[in-house]
Amino acid sequence: MDLINDTLEIAKGIYWVGVVDWNLRDFHGYATPRGGTYNAYLIVDDKVTLIDTVKGDFAPEMIKRIRKVVNPSKIDHIICNHVEMDHSSGLPAIMELAKDAKIFCTKRGKVGLEEHYEANGCSAWDFEIVDTGYELDIGSRTLMFLETPMLHWPDSMQTYLKEDRILFSNDAFGQHLATSVRFEDEVECGALEDAAIYYANILLPFGSKVLKYADKIAELGLEFDMIAPSHGVIWRKEPMRVVEAYIKWAKGEAVPKVLVIYDTMWGSTEIMAKEIVEGVSECGVEARMFHLRKNDWSMMLRELLSSPVIAVGSPTMHGTMFFTISGFLTYLKGLRPKGKSAVAFGSFGWGGGAVKHVEEMMASAGLEVIEPGLQAKYRPYEDDLKACRELGVRLAQLALDKAE
Ligand code: FEO
Numbered sequence: 001m002d003l004i005n006d007t008l009e010i011a012k013g014i015y016w017v018g019v020v021d022w023n024l025r026d027f028h029g030y031a032t033p034r035g036g037t038y039n040a041y042l043i044v045d046d047k048v049t050l051i052d053t054v055k056g057d058f059a060p061e062m063i064k065r066i067r068k069v070v071n072p073s074k075i076d077h078i079i080c081n082h083v084e085m086d087h088s089s090g091l092p093a094i095m096e097l098a099k100d101a102k103i104f105c106t107k108r109g110k111v112g113l114e115e116h117y118e119a120n121g122c123s124a125w126d127f128e129i130v131d132t133g134y135e136l137d138i139g140s141r142t143l144m145f146l147e148t149p150m151l152h153w154p155d156s157m158q159t160y161l162k163e164d165r166i167l168f169s170n171d172a173f174g175q176h177l178a179t180s181v182r183f184e185d186e187v188e189c190g191a192l193e194d195a196a197i198y199y200a201n202i203l204l205p206f207g208s209k210v211l212k213y214a215d216k217i218a219e220l221g222l223e224f225d226m227i228a229p230s231h232g233v234i235w236r237k238e239p240m241r242v243v244e245a246y247i248k249w250a251k252g253e254a255v256p257k258v259l260v261i262y263d264t265m266w267g268s269t270e271i272m273a274k275e276i277v278e279g280v281s282e283c284g285v286e287a288r289m290f291h292l293r294k295n296d297w298s299m300m301l302r303e304l305l306s307s308p309v310i311a312v313g314s315p316t317m318h319g320t321m322f323f324t325i326s327g328f329l330t331y332l333k334g335l336r337p338k339g340k341s342a343v344a345f346g347s348f349g350w351g352g353g354a355v356k357h358v359e360e361m362m363a364s365a366g367l368e369v370i371e372p373g374l375q376a377k378y379r380p381y382e383d384d385l386k387a388c389r390e391l392g393v394r395l396a397q398l399a400l401d402k403a404e
Contacts, residue, residue, distance in 0.1 A: 018039035039052065053090030167222070177191055
Protein backbone atom coordinates (compact mmCIF):
# COMPACT_ATOMS: atom_id res chain seq x y z
CA MET A 1 0.00 0.00 0.00
CA ASP A 2 1.16 3.51 -0.75
CA LEU A 3 1.61 6.14 1.87
CA ILE A 4 0.84 9.65 0.73
CA ASN A 5 2.41 11.55 3.60
CA ASP A 6 0.31 10.48 6.55
CA THR A 7 -2.79 9.66 4.50
CA LEU A 8 -3.04 6.02 3.60
CA GLU A 9 -4.33 4.82 0.26
CA ILE A 10 -6.11 1.62 1.29
CA ALA A 11 -7.00 0.71 -2.29
CA LYS A 12 -6.52 2.55 -5.56
CA GLY A 13 -8.13 5.99 -5.18
CA ILE A 14 -9.50 5.21 -1.71
CA TYR A 15 -7.87 6.93 1.27
CA TRP A 16 -8.12 6.64 5.05
CA VAL A 17 -8.52 10.22 6.27
CA GLY A 18 -9.40 9.46 9.88
CA VAL A 19 -7.64 10.22 13.13
CA VAL A 20 -6.00 8.21 15.90
CA ASP A 21 -7.04 9.14 19.46
CA TRP A 22 -4.00 7.75 21.24
CA ASN A 23 -5.11 8.95 24.67
CA LEU A 24 -8.71 7.79 24.56
CA ARG A 25 -9.23 5.91 27.83
CA ASP A 26 -12.94 6.37 28.34
CA PHE A 27 -15.52 6.14 25.57
CA HIS A 28 -18.75 7.40 27.11
CA GLY A 29 -17.96 5.49 30.29
CA TYR A 30 -16.55 2.38 28.63
CA ALA A 31 -12.84 1.83 29.39
CA THR A 32 -10.60 1.95 26.31
CA PRO A 33 -7.11 1.12 27.62
CA ARG A 34 -5.75 0.71 24.07
CA GLY A 35 -7.01 4.06 22.76
CA GLY A 36 -9.12 4.40 19.63
CA THR A 37 -9.57 5.83 16.16
CA TYR A 38 -12.32 7.61 14.27
CA ASN A 39 -12.10 6.48 10.68
CA ALA A 40 -13.22 8.48 7.68
CA TYR A 41 -12.58 7.43 4.08
CA LEU A 42 -12.20 9.47 0.92
CA ILE A 43 -12.92 8.05 -2.54
CA VAL A 44 -11.53 10.04 -5.44
CA ASP A 45 -13.60 9.36 -8.55
CA ASP A 46 -15.68 11.55 -10.89
CA LYS A 47 -17.55 12.44 -7.74
CA VAL A 48 -15.26 12.93 -4.76
CA THR A 49 -16.93 11.14 -1.87
CA LEU A 50 -16.22 11.29 1.85
CA ILE A 51 -17.52 8.42 3.96
CA ASP A 52 -18.22 9.54 7.54
CA THR A 53 -16.32 12.18 9.45
CA VAL A 54 -14.62 12.16 12.86
CA LYS A 55 -15.24 13.48 16.37
CA GLY A 56 -15.47 17.28 16.11
CA ASP A 57 -12.33 18.06 18.15
CA PHE A 58 -10.32 16.16 15.56
CA ALA A 59 -11.91 17.71 12.45
CA PRO A 60 -8.85 19.91 11.68
CA GLU A 61 -6.68 16.78 11.57
CA MET A 62 -9.11 15.02 9.22
CA ILE A 63 -9.24 18.10 6.98
CA LYS A 64 -5.44 18.22 6.92
CA ARG A 65 -5.38 14.63 5.69
CA ILE A 66 -8.06 15.33 3.07
CA ARG A 67 -6.06 18.32 1.78
CA LYS A 68 -3.16 15.99 1.03
CA VAL A 69 -5.40 14.26 -1.50
CA VAL A 70 -7.86 16.91 -2.72
CA ASN A 71 -9.01 20.38 -1.89
CA PRO A 72 -11.96 19.79 0.51
CA SER A 73 -14.06 22.19 -1.57
CA LYS A 74 -14.00 19.50 -4.30
CA ILE A 75 -15.95 17.02 -2.17
CA ASP A 76 -19.23 16.27 -3.95
CA HIS A 77 -20.79 13.68 -1.66
CA ILE A 78 -20.64 12.99 2.07
CA ILE A 79 -22.01 9.67 3.27
CA CYS A 80 -23.24 9.79 6.88
CA ASN A 81 -23.58 6.20 7.95
CA HIS A 82 -24.40 7.11 11.56
CA VAL A 83 -25.42 10.19 13.52
CA GLU A 84 -23.60 9.50 16.79
CA MET A 85 -21.25 12.40 17.42
CA ASP A 86 -17.99 10.44 17.24
CA HIS A 87 -18.72 10.15 13.49
CA SER A 88 -20.80 13.22 12.73
CA SER A 89 -19.53 16.09 14.87
CA GLY A 90 -16.77 16.75 12.30
CA LEU A 91 -19.50 17.33 9.69
CA PRO A 92 -20.10 21.06 10.33
CA ALA A 93 -16.38 21.79 9.82
CA ILE A 94 -16.23 19.94 6.51
CA MET A 95 -19.54 21.49 5.35
CA GLU A 96 -17.94 24.92 5.86
CA LEU A 97 -15.38 23.94 3.21
CA ALA A 98 -17.47 21.70 0.96
CA LYS A 99 -20.47 23.99 0.75
CA ASP A 100 -22.04 22.25 -2.26
CA ALA A 101 -21.62 18.71 -1.01
CA LYS A 102 -24.71 16.53 -0.85
CA ILE A 103 -25.21 14.43 2.28
CA PHE A 104 -26.50 10.87 1.88
CA CYS A 105 -28.07 9.21 4.92
CA THR A 106 -31.10 7.26 6.06
CA LYS A 107 -34.41 8.97 6.81
CA ARG A 108 -33.73 8.70 10.53
CA GLY A 109 -30.18 9.87 9.93
CA LYS A 110 -31.45 13.12 8.40
CA VAL A 111 -33.71 13.75 11.39
CA GLY A 112 -30.85 12.98 13.77
CA LEU A 113 -28.41 15.26 11.95
CA GLU A 114 -30.97 18.08 11.90
CA GLU A 115 -31.55 17.67 15.63
CA HIS A 116 -27.82 17.72 16.37
CA TYR A 117 -26.65 20.47 14.01
CA GLU A 118 -29.45 23.00 13.76
CA ALA A 119 -27.13 25.63 15.25
CA ASN A 120 -24.49 24.80 12.62
CA GLY A 121 -26.64 25.80 9.66
CA CYS A 122 -27.90 22.28 8.98
CA SER A 123 -31.16 23.61 7.48
CA ALA A 124 -29.17 24.79 4.44
CA TRP A 125 -27.49 21.41 3.85
CA ASP A 126 -28.53 19.37 0.83
CA PHE A 127 -29.70 15.90 1.90
CA GLU A 128 -30.59 12.82 -0.06
CA ILE A 129 -32.37 10.01 1.78
CA VAL A 130 -31.21 6.49 0.92
CA ASP A 131 -32.38 3.00 1.88
CA THR A 132 -31.25 -0.59 1.42
CA GLY A 133 -30.32 -1.33 -2.17
CA TYR A 134 -30.08 2.35 -3.23
CA GLU A 135 -27.13 2.70 -5.59
CA LEU A 136 -25.05 5.83 -6.11
CA ASP A 137 -22.89 6.10 -9.24
CA ILE A 138 -19.75 8.12 -8.46
CA GLY A 139 -17.98 7.60 -11.78
CA SER A 140 -16.08 4.37 -12.22
CA ARG A 141 -17.54 3.03 -8.99
CA THR A 142 -20.91 2.35 -7.42
CA LEU A 143 -21.86 2.71 -3.78
CA MET A 144 -24.74 0.64 -2.43
CA PHE A 145 -26.36 1.41 0.89
CA LEU A 146 -27.54 -1.07 3.47
CA GLU A 147 -29.73 0.08 6.34
CA THR A 148 -28.72 -1.53 9.63
CA PRO A 149 -31.24 -0.18 12.16
CA MET A 150 -30.20 -0.78 15.77
CA LEU A 151 -26.68 -1.78 14.79
CA HIS A 152 -26.53 0.11 16.91
CA TRP A 153 -28.76 3.21 16.51
CA PRO A 154 -32.02 3.51 14.56
CA ASP A 155 -30.28 5.65 11.91
CA SER A 156 -27.33 3.31 11.32
CA MET A 157 -26.43 2.17 7.81
CA GLN A 158 -23.45 0.76 5.95
CA THR A 159 -21.98 1.56 2.53
CA TYR A 160 -20.75 -1.10 0.12
CA LEU A 161 -18.34 -0.21 -2.67
CA LYS A 162 -19.32 -2.76 -5.28
CA GLU A 163 -16.34 -2.74 -7.65
CA ASP A 164 -13.72 -2.90 -4.88
CA ARG A 165 -15.87 -5.14 -2.63
CA ILE A 166 -15.21 -2.90 0.38
CA LEU A 167 -17.80 -2.63 3.12
CA PHE A 168 -17.69 0.63 5.08
CA SER A 169 -19.39 -0.85 8.12
CA ASN A 170 -19.36 2.10 10.52
CA ASP A 171 -19.56 0.91 14.18
CA ALA A 172 -20.19 -2.76 13.40
CA PHE A 173 -16.91 -4.75 13.29
CA GLY A 174 -15.06 -1.85 14.92
CA GLN A 175 -12.59 -1.97 17.77
CA HIS A 176 -11.20 0.62 20.16
CA LEU A 177 -7.57 0.27 19.22
CA ALA A 178 -5.09 3.09 18.57
CA THR A 179 -2.29 2.07 16.23
CA SER A 180 -0.24 3.55 13.43
CA VAL A 181 -1.12 0.65 11.13
CA ARG A 182 -4.44 0.56 9.36
CA PHE A 183 -4.94 -3.14 8.67
CA GLU A 184 -5.83 -5.84 11.18
CA ASP A 185 -3.23 -8.22 9.73
CA GLU A 186 -0.52 -5.67 10.60
CA VAL A 187 -1.42 -5.69 14.32
CA GLU A 188 0.83 -8.01 16.35
CA CYS A 189 -1.99 -10.10 17.86
CA GLY A 190 -4.74 -9.19 15.41
CA ALA A 191 -7.84 -7.36 16.56
CA LEU A 192 -10.47 -10.04 17.14
CA GLU A 193 -10.12 -9.71 20.90
CA ASP A 194 -10.58 -5.93 20.64
CA ALA A 195 -13.63 -6.56 18.45
CA ALA A 196 -15.02 -8.91 21.14
CA ILE A 197 -14.65 -6.20 23.82
CA TYR A 198 -16.34 -3.74 21.48
CA TYR A 199 -19.20 -6.14 20.71
CA ALA A 200 -19.76 -6.95 24.41
CA ASN A 201 -20.05 -3.29 25.37
CA ILE A 202 -21.81 -1.80 22.34
CA LEU A 203 -23.65 -4.48 20.39
CA LEU A 204 -24.59 -7.11 22.99
CA PRO A 205 -28.26 -6.03 23.18
CA PHE A 206 -28.68 -6.41 19.43
CA GLY A 207 -27.84 -10.08 18.82
CA SER A 208 -31.07 -10.79 16.94
CA LYS A 209 -30.39 -7.82 14.64
CA VAL A 210 -26.86 -9.12 14.01
CA LEU A 211 -28.26 -12.49 12.91
CA LYS A 212 -30.82 -10.81 10.61
CA TYR A 213 -28.01 -8.66 9.20
CA ALA A 214 -25.93 -11.77 8.49
CA ASP A 215 -28.91 -13.28 6.63
CA LYS A 216 -29.32 -10.05 4.65
CA ILE A 217 -25.73 -9.90 3.42
CA ALA A 218 -26.02 -13.56 2.41
CA GLU A 219 -29.31 -12.86 0.59
CA LEU A 220 -27.73 -9.92 -1.25
CA GLY A 221 -24.71 -12.09 -2.07
CA LEU A 222 -22.28 -9.49 -0.76
CA GLU A 223 -18.66 -10.53 -0.69
CA PHE A 224 -15.93 -8.54 0.95
CA ASP A 225 -12.29 -7.97 0.12
CA MET A 226 -12.16 -5.50 3.00
CA ILE A 227 -14.38 -4.51 5.88
CA ALA A 228 -13.51 -0.95 6.85
CA PRO A 229 -15.17 0.04 10.14
CA SER A 230 -15.25 3.52 11.66
CA HIS A 231 -13.19 2.48 14.69
CA GLY A 232 -9.87 0.66 14.76
CA VAL A 233 -8.26 -1.31 11.98
CA ILE A 234 -9.52 -2.57 8.62
CA TRP A 235 -10.24 -6.28 8.13
CA ARG A 236 -8.32 -7.31 5.00
CA LYS A 237 -7.09 -10.86 5.67
CA GLU A 238 -10.11 -13.20 5.50
CA PRO A 239 -12.50 -10.41 6.48
CA MET A 240 -15.40 -12.83 7.02
CA ARG A 241 -13.62 -13.87 10.24
CA VAL A 242 -15.13 -10.92 12.04
CA VAL A 243 -18.60 -11.52 10.56
CA GLU A 244 -18.44 -15.14 11.70
CA ALA A 245 -17.30 -14.02 15.17
CA TYR A 246 -20.30 -11.66 15.34
CA ILE A 247 -22.63 -14.52 14.45
CA LYS A 248 -21.07 -16.67 17.20
CA TRP A 249 -21.43 -13.89 19.80
CA ALA A 250 -24.97 -13.10 18.66
CA LYS A 251 -25.94 -16.75 19.10
CA GLY A 252 -24.51 -16.67 22.63
CA GLU A 253 -22.06 -19.50 22.00
CA ALA A 254 -20.24 -20.10 25.28
CA VAL A 255 -17.20 -21.91 26.63
CA PRO A 256 -17.12 -23.69 30.00
CA LYS A 257 -16.22 -20.73 32.18
CA VAL A 258 -17.59 -19.22 35.37
CA LEU A 259 -17.37 -15.50 36.03
CA VAL A 260 -17.18 -14.35 39.66
CA ILE A 261 -17.69 -10.62 40.16
CA TYR A 262 -17.78 -9.04 43.59
CA ASP A 263 -17.01 -6.11 45.82
CA THR A 264 -16.02 -6.33 49.44
CA MET A 265 -15.83 -4.07 52.53
CA TRP A 266 -13.80 -6.03 55.10
CA GLY A 267 -12.83 -9.02 52.98
CA SER A 268 -15.63 -11.47 53.88
CA THR A 269 -17.34 -11.41 50.48
CA GLU A 270 -13.91 -11.73 48.86
CA ILE A 271 -13.19 -14.87 50.92
CA MET A 272 -16.50 -16.31 49.67
CA ALA A 273 -15.62 -15.39 46.07
CA LYS A 274 -12.28 -17.19 46.35
CA GLU A 275 -13.93 -20.33 47.74
CA ILE A 276 -16.42 -20.38 44.88
CA VAL A 277 -13.48 -20.14 42.47
CA GLU A 278 -11.79 -23.04 44.33
CA GLY A 279 -14.91 -25.16 43.79
CA VAL A 280 -15.00 -24.31 40.08
CA SER A 281 -11.29 -25.08 39.74
CA GLU A 282 -11.69 -28.48 41.43
CA CYS A 283 -13.79 -29.47 38.41
CA GLY A 284 -11.12 -28.40 35.94
CA VAL A 285 -13.28 -25.54 34.70
CA GLU A 286 -11.95 -22.04 34.13
CA ALA A 287 -13.08 -19.33 36.53
CA ARG A 288 -12.37 -15.61 36.18
CA MET A 289 -12.70 -13.47 39.30
CA PHE A 290 -12.97 -9.65 39.28
CA HIS A 291 -13.08 -7.14 42.12
CA LEU A 292 -15.37 -4.42 40.80
CA ARG A 293 -13.30 -1.48 42.04
CA LYS A 294 -10.03 -2.90 40.71
CA ASN A 295 -11.06 -3.84 37.19
CA ASP A 296 -12.63 -2.21 34.14
CA TRP A 297 -16.27 -3.12 33.72
CA SER A 298 -15.85 -3.24 29.94
CA MET A 299 -13.35 -6.10 30.31
CA MET A 300 -15.77 -8.01 32.57
CA LEU A 301 -18.45 -7.65 29.91
CA ARG A 302 -16.06 -9.22 27.42
CA GLU A 303 -15.64 -12.18 29.81
CA LEU A 304 -19.41 -12.47 30.18
CA LEU A 305 -19.74 -12.70 26.38
CA SER A 306 -18.35 -16.25 26.53
CA SER A 307 -19.20 -17.26 30.13
CA PRO A 308 -22.56 -19.01 30.52
CA VAL A 309 -22.54 -18.68 34.32
CA ILE A 310 -21.95 -15.71 36.59
CA ALA A 311 -21.81 -15.34 40.39
CA VAL A 312 -22.19 -11.84 41.82
CA GLY A 313 -21.09 -11.10 45.37
CA SER A 314 -21.92 -8.09 47.50
CA PRO A 315 -21.62 -7.19 51.15
CA THR A 316 -24.68 -5.60 52.72
CA MET A 317 -24.22 -1.87 53.23
CA HIS A 318 -27.00 0.32 54.63
CA GLY A 319 -29.43 -2.55 54.20
CA THR A 320 -28.82 -3.07 50.50
CA MET A 321 -26.15 -4.11 48.00
CA PHE A 322 -22.82 -2.29 47.77
CA PHE A 323 -23.12 0.70 45.44
CA THR A 324 -20.64 -0.55 42.84
CA ILE A 325 -22.68 -3.73 42.42
CA SER A 326 -25.87 -1.79 41.69
CA GLY A 327 -23.94 0.35 39.17
CA PHE A 328 -22.55 -2.73 37.45
CA LEU A 329 -25.93 -4.47 37.36
CA THR A 330 -27.51 -1.30 35.93
CA TYR A 331 -24.87 -1.35 33.18
CA LEU A 332 -25.62 -5.04 32.61
CA LYS A 333 -29.36 -4.42 32.46
CA GLY A 334 -28.87 -2.01 29.56
CA LEU A 335 -26.78 -4.58 27.69
CA ARG A 336 -29.49 -7.25 28.13
CA PRO A 337 -27.31 -10.41 28.15
CA LYS A 338 -29.15 -13.54 27.08
CA GLY A 339 -28.86 -17.16 28.23
CA LYS A 340 -26.77 -16.47 31.35
CA SER A 341 -27.33 -18.34 34.62
CA ALA A 342 -26.58 -16.44 37.80
CA VAL A 343 -26.32 -16.74 41.54
CA ALA A 344 -25.73 -14.16 44.29
CA PHE A 345 -23.60 -14.35 47.41
CA GLY A 346 -22.33 -12.02 50.07
CA SER A 347 -21.69 -11.22 53.71
CA PHE A 348 -23.74 -9.18 56.13
CA GLY A 349 -23.56 -7.94 59.71
CA TRP A 350 -27.06 -7.88 61.16
CA GLY A 351 -30.09 -7.24 58.95
CA GLY A 352 -28.74 -8.46 55.59
CA GLY A 353 -30.39 -7.42 52.35
CA ALA A 354 -27.66 -7.38 49.69
CA VAL A 355 -28.21 -10.88 48.31
CA LYS A 356 -31.96 -10.39 47.88
CA HIS A 357 -31.43 -7.07 46.10
CA VAL A 358 -28.69 -8.51 43.88
CA GLU A 359 -31.04 -11.34 42.90
CA GLU A 360 -33.81 -8.90 42.04
CA MET A 361 -31.51 -6.75 39.95
CA MET A 362 -29.95 -9.75 38.20
CA ALA A 363 -33.43 -10.99 37.26
CA SER A 364 -34.38 -7.56 35.94
CA ALA A 365 -31.17 -7.56 33.88
CA GLY A 366 -32.33 -10.76 32.18
CA LEU A 367 -30.09 -13.19 34.07
CA GLU A 368 -31.63 -16.50 35.15
CA VAL A 369 -31.23 -16.73 38.94
CA ILE A 370 -30.77 -20.46 39.41
CA GLU A 371 -30.87 -20.88 43.19
CA PRO A 372 -31.10 -18.80 46.40
CA GLY A 373 -27.91 -16.92 47.13
CA LEU A 374 -25.38 -17.75 49.83
CA GLN A 375 -25.01 -15.45 52.83
CA ALA A 376 -22.38 -15.40 55.58
CA LYS A 377 -22.79 -13.44 58.83
CA TYR A 378 -19.80 -11.19 59.54
CA ARG A 379 -17.08 -13.70 58.61
CA PRO A 380 -17.40 -16.89 56.54
CA TYR A 381 -16.61 -19.89 58.78
CA GLU A 382 -16.16 -23.54 57.93
CA ASP A 383 -19.78 -24.28 57.01
CA ASP A 384 -19.96 -21.13 54.85
CA LEU A 385 -16.72 -21.98 53.08
CA LYS A 386 -17.93 -25.52 52.41
CA ALA A 387 -21.17 -24.14 50.99
CA CYS A 388 -19.20 -21.75 48.73
CA ARG A 389 -16.97 -24.57 47.41
CA GLU A 390 -20.00 -26.75 46.76
CA LEU A 391 -21.66 -23.85 44.96
CA GLY A 392 -18.51 -23.51 42.83
CA VAL A 393 -18.77 -27.21 41.90
CA ARG A 394 -22.42 -26.82 40.87
CA LEU A 395 -21.62 -23.72 38.82
CA ALA A 396 -18.75 -25.51 37.09
CA GLN A 397 -21.05 -28.42 36.17
CA LEU A 398 -23.66 -26.01 34.86
CA ALA A 399 -21.01 -24.20 32.78
CA LEU A 400 -19.94 -27.52 31.28
CA ASP A 401 -23.56 -28.47 30.50
CA LYS A 402 -24.36 -25.09 28.95
CA ALA A 403 -21.21 -24.98 26.82
CA GLU A 404 -21.85 -28.39 25.26
FE1 FEO B 1 -18.93 5.01 16.97
FE2 FEO B 1 -22.31 4.70 17.53
O1 FEO B 1 -20.67 5.56 17.33
